[in-house]
Amino acid sequence: MSDGTRGNGKRKKKKGGNKVVRNIIIGVEALVLVAVIVILIYAFRATDEETGVQKYELKEDEIVTNIEEDDPIVIEIKKGYTTYAFFGVDARNGTLEKGTRTDTIIICSIDNETGETRLCSIYRDTLLNIADKGKNPSYQKCNAAYAYGGPEKALNMINQNLDLFVEQFITVGFDGVMNTIDAVNGVEIDIQYDEIKYLNDYQKSMYSTESQAVITDDFTPVENTGLQTLTGYQALAYCRIRYTAGDDYRRTERQRDVLTQIVDKAKKIDPVKVSKICTDVFPYLATNMDLDKDIIPRASEVSKYSIVASDGFPFEDKRTSGLLGAKGSCVIPVDLEANVIELHEFLYPGLDYTPSETVKKISQDIKNEAAQYGK
Numbered sequence: 408m409s410d411g412t413r414g415n416g417k418r419k420k421k422k423g424g425n426k427v428v429r430n431i432i433i434g435v436e437a438l439v440l441v442a443v444i445v446i447l448i449y450a451f452r453a454t455d456e457e458t459g460v461q462k463y464e465l466k467e468d469e470i471v472t473n474i475e476e477d478d479p480i481v482i483e484i485k486k487g488y489t490t491y492a493f494f495g496v497d498a499r500n501g502t503l504e505k506g507t508r509t510d511t512i513i514i515c516s517i518d519n520e521t522g523e524t525r526l527c528s529i530y531r532d533t534l535l536n537i538a539d540k541g542k543n544p545s546y547q548k549c550n551a552a553y554a555y556g557g558p559e560k561a562l563n564m565i566n567q568n569l570d571l572f573v574e575q576f577i578t579v580g581f582d583g584v585m586n587t588i589d590a591v592n593g594v595e596i597d598i599q600y601d602e603i604k605y606l607n608d609y610q611k612s613m614y615s616t617e618s619q620a621v622i623t624d625d626f627t628p629v630e631n632t633g634l635q636t637l638t639g640y641q642a643l644a645y646c647r648i649r650y651t652a653g654d655d656y657r658r659t660e661r662q663r664d665v666l667t668q669i670v671d672k673a674k675k676i677d678p679v680k681v682s683k684i685c686t687d688v689f690p691y692l693a694t695n696m697d698l699d700k701d702i703i704p705r706a707s708e709v710s711k712y713s714i715v716a717s718d719g720f721p722f723e724d725k726r727t728s729g730l731l732g733a734k735g736s737c738v739i740p741v742d743l744e745a746n747v748i749e750l751h752e753f754l755y756p757g758l759d760y761t762p763s764e765t766v767k768k769i770s771q772d773i774k775n776e777a778a779q780y781g782k
């Protein structure tokens with residue numbers, strides 16, 4: 408069984424006049440709940456006041472891909488789809504540019520005609536090449552790319568290892584997630600006994616550290632099992648648990664539970680409340696997308712979009728995990744080339760794709776690296 412929810416793998420033929428899409432919300436990682444709220448805010452906002460979103464000036468000339476822009480597959484994808492990267496960082500002081508690892512990396516593809524949306528998480532411990540193109544390879548956990556070089560380096564890591572051409576991104580830190588959940592008055596979660604200790608430990612770790620300021624003074628321990636309402640602070644801690652059975656894969660399931668709750672509540676919010684969420688959430692985002700040119704046009708057609716499938720990369724039947732010396736415990740794509748082929752089929756169903764020589768080389772390098780440790 409896959410750890411994600413997959414579509415049927417076939418692209419629906421587009422028929423003139425039939426633009427009704429089922430409104431299916433499928434759980435994905437915690438960051439997407441903020442992205443969903445962003446869309447809702449722009450669709451229903453009550454005023455035209457400035458939001459305070461942080462416009463990041465991306466160094467466009469530093470974004471690289473393996474495939475030339477005049478390649479037919481690139482032209483077809485750019486014509487038929489819009490692709491974004493969502494980054495969630497362990498940032499408690501508003502630092503969203505670099506210096507912190509990405510706990511969450513999600514690729515989002517939107518069919519420009521049907522609105523069908525597909526989301527694929529890249530597991531943060533995945534062994535990939537994070538070196539800049541043309542330089543000696545550096546195989547590390549992929550979440551280190553953002554820490555070393557911000558969104559430019561993270562986008563380059565995605566594009567080089569996965570044969571993608573992503574240029575637009577949204578980054579959110581702890582505060583953005585917590586404020587979103589609090590704005591919808593918390594989420595209903597069924598807490599298990601083995602989760603309580605870790606949930607409270609994460610709350611304490613976020614509450615105060617030697618090097619960072621307290622991010623909230625609303626620390627309330629969770630003491631009982633069963634269905635209960637979690638605050639944004641508690642829910643964020645819940646999303647971070649990875650030490651019970653299932654490890655990091657179970658962590659993503661928790662995040663999906665939170666997302667499902669947040670979306671259900673957000674869809675019922677009136678415009679006045681949505682305007683309040685706008686004020687609370689936007690100062691905690693960083694993006695290179697323009698509000699008027701990129702986000703608002705999308706949001707004006709929010710009813711058109713439906714999340715039809717989500718999954719995690721590397722895919723369940725094409726990955727393993729284990730200790731790789733000083734790199735620690737990694738998620739290993741046993742055949743990166745095969746994983747990338749499946750990723751393209753997932754994000755852009757029905758389009759032909761052939762792996763680049765760069766991906767083929769990285770795939771072999773990862774096999775060689777893993778073999779040194781018997782993986």
